[in-house]
Amino acid sequence: MREAVMKVFRGTDSGSGEFKTYKVPIEEGMVVLDAIHYIQGYLDPELAVRWNCKAAKCGSCSAEVNGHPALMCKSRMDHFPEGQEITVEPIKTFPLVKDLVTDVSWNYEVNKKIPAFKPSENADWTFMQEDIERVQEFRKCIECFLCQNVCHVLRDHDRKDVFYGPRFFVRMAGLEMHPLDTENRAGILKDQAGLGYCNITKCCTEVCPEEIHITDNAIIPLKERVVDEFYDPVAKLFKTIFGKKK
Amino acid sequence: MANYEVHEYDVLVVGAGGAGLRAAIEASSMGVTVGLVCKSLLGKAHTVMAEGGVAAALANVDEQDGWETHFCDTMNGGKMMNNWRMAQLHAQEAPDRVRELERWGAVFDRTKDGKILQRAFGGHKWKRLCHVGDRTGLEMIRTLQDRGVHQGITVYMECAITRLLKDGNKVSGAFGYFREDGRYVLFKAKAIVLATGGVGKSFPVTSNSWEYTGDGHALAYDAGAQLIDMEFVQFHPTGMVWPPGVRGILVTEGVRGEGGILRNSKGERFMFKYLPEATRNDYAETEEEAKIWVDAAIRGEKTQARRPPELSTRDNVARSIYLEVKAGRGSPHGGVFLDISYQDPDRVKKKLPSMYHQFKELADVDITQQPMEVGPTMHYIMGGVRVDADTAESQVPGLFAAGEVSGGMHGGNRLGGNSLSDLIVFGRRAGAGAAEYAKKHTAAPSIVDDQIKAAIDEMEAPFNRKDGKNPYELQRKMHEIMSTYVGIFREENDLKKGISLLEALKEEIKQVSISGTKTYNPGWHMCRDLRNMIICSEAIARSALSRTESRGAHSRLDYTETDPEQQKSNTAIFQDGDSMKLEKTPTPVMPEELKKLFVKKEPANA
């Protein structure tokens, strides 16, 4: 039987943790999460991993496989060269809990700060498919937080103090572009959310398992809306003369 | 005694899927304090996996639709085992609940005139499923999650409840632990809403996530509530069958709703021959007629043609697939072929994006070019906690249940799309019921220390047993028993054998042990989950043995006919001392004016 060699991070502390090597029999179509489950079920019941659906719908099993931020349930074992060790580590931007599990609660705190959907009161609730297609792309987000993990503003610079991260720009884009929403979040985007800290290096888009065009369709359009409101003197003038849209 | 932290709420909601979130939102909007506990992170609950849509008779696409038809479809689908009052409330209230979701920010696919688009689904007479591509559950949970967050509900994530605490006969709190560090927690609460979902993890091939260990069923059972209809376990007809790693993952009924065709290895469209006599007239007679229906549906036009036979109810389609495979007409990996590749690839990708990606990435199959291989997978349990239809309260005062954990709504077989609507209709009712109850009972809940000590001892025990049983090994044993003896087709001797094996396993589970620390230790969590799973497994097997007929999702090889007499009673399971007891209770009889809806060929509003 073919075997894969899995190097899995173990420990509760990034300093003292270490990689343990396990041999796992390979089945056709197996994904990394299957290998982790095999280790749990047969070799080490204490191995901590967060997962739910194993069908790429819930976004729980985020990790770094051979250094690539990815969902373990979507990382096919046969995509790695046979015989090569497969390294599995926790995502690095959030505090380690144990093994492959990290504490992502910061994200939930950020979410609370975003002004909620505020539909216009006299809306008749008919709107066309083309009006919501953009919003629907953003609402595909499964909150795996891989974008938050890979974003260098959070990962390398640790600017959680001033920056909400790509996930929440996606959420705010979904609210801002909703045809019936009346809230204006441009000021929050510029100041509290720190949209300007994004230097559009696009790693969020590269790792998104839902293939949301985070940078091109959410962040950049939001940056342009912030420009309208705060940086473009002509647009500002235009708005003062003709009145605000919202 | 180990330390534990204490929180107090008027209403505690256990489970943060669609039903739990909706209950929490409702209770909190009624001005009581609400705590929400979930076993995973917020927004990861099993609701995210619901794909095809939420059933509500909005009549946006087929204007003949109305709550009466939805009600009849639900009762017919449930083989008249449903609690009629629940089915009625569900059909009547689902449209408002869906519109409410839209007002809270959900973005459903649209019709050409800008209304919520609805698609066809198995067992639904009209196009009734409001949807967002094939990720409707995600849309719903995200909408409710954000609504709840902005309403200021306190959420305890990755927290598992192990015991309900009682003060006399009424509920007074819940005890549990945090998965992250194993610290114990006591929630004092006047009322508790169980919204913990189903029991799928008792079976090896299931579309359910790890959380589905029957926690709420077991908690309610332990607290003295009744579990009804536990023999009715829905096998979804279309789960993936290949490769092995993905076996059981759901293939949405939306594929068939959009025109997907089922064929066996001989290329026969076999569903034509499995249509039950009673509903045969609702389905197309020829492939040509089915095609006319599909073409009209794609263009958004009306037609006299009847819907394709693939849109029969789930129990029937699952059985048919099983029989085809058994007769040697299966696909190479033991399923049948589901084909949507005859349609325009761009449309398939747009209407079924996650199915497209799921097959592409996990099975190397391009569904716009090739057929999928599918077979039955354990999907849903119709049975659950017996509740009052209007308030969702169980027989234990202060204990409420909504969603999959509750029983009665779906009877012998659930229609696709009725689950999401169930969550929001009865989630809201349970939240309201619990809040009302908490307002009436103003005294602070009192907690008995002995109950806490017992709960803590139970959790500590696996660490103290040396050389006990490995929890994962015991789960594999349970899987083996359930798939061999309590599967899609049942038989007396098998069930008896299964029950005796489960009883032996129950003893082994008492010897389960684990090492290491309490910090995120999944083996330790499994030790506790096993107890819930075995209760549910036993309840399913015993209920199945007691129903000596085939009805809905319950198929007996030794009693292949439906017995009209047995429609008159539900199976109820309850705890009696240390043993599991079963009794037959009368099925609620619907009032005459509702009965009339079934007599007429077409309901009044058609």
Next chain:
Amino acid sequence: MNQSKTSGAPAELGATSRNDAWWVEPALVATGFTLFIIYATWRALVDYQFQEWGPYLSPFFSPKITLPGWQWSPAILILWMPAGFRATCYYYRKAYYRAYFMDPPACAVGHFGGEKYCGETTFPLVLQNLHRYFLYLAIVVVGFLWWDAFSSLFYNGSFHLGLGSLVLFGNCIFLSFYTFGCHAFRHLVGGRLDCFSCTSGAKTQFKLWNIVTKLNEHHMLWAWVSLCSVGFADFYVRQLAAGVWTDIPFIGS
């Protein structure tokens, strides 16, 4: 390899568990940009005597501007506009933040420098927000280039078509794909709206937005193709002017 840093310990440059050749892309980008910048600077500041030949005007020197007293290269008066457009372009920003600033050099790879990071919130990078003004200028420049390309067809009073015209037209097409696929343009023509179907004006804007979106999806491709085409168009005219090679006429002479 053994480090699993969490919560904000800044990684060293290049620190990663990735075992693929992540450095290839930033290295190629850096090389490509550097070569173009060296060539363009040399042409604009040193080699600027070869600006036009026969019907062809090099895009580096179009439009022809004469300022009284200006004794330096006319390219200086022109090139700042397209250069500014590209420097503030959302694609180029990604490319040079990665390839030059190495912040980050690639995804999940440690970055360069550990100073307090301000992104595009402070001077000078906050000026990136003025991208749309460079877009307006770039559109004017592209307009002149189209004019040049058409003019090259009518030389000395008769119709003329040579390889040079094809080069100029090709360049115009690629530059237009790049310019009109700009993210800021996408915003201005329709992206700023929340409802595409609410008014008849919005419906027209939606159609435009769809076209721009199609171009925008390949903005990186058009950025590189047009960079090469503009460089090549200049080089082609320069070689003609310097007498290194001769044009190939198809119609006329």
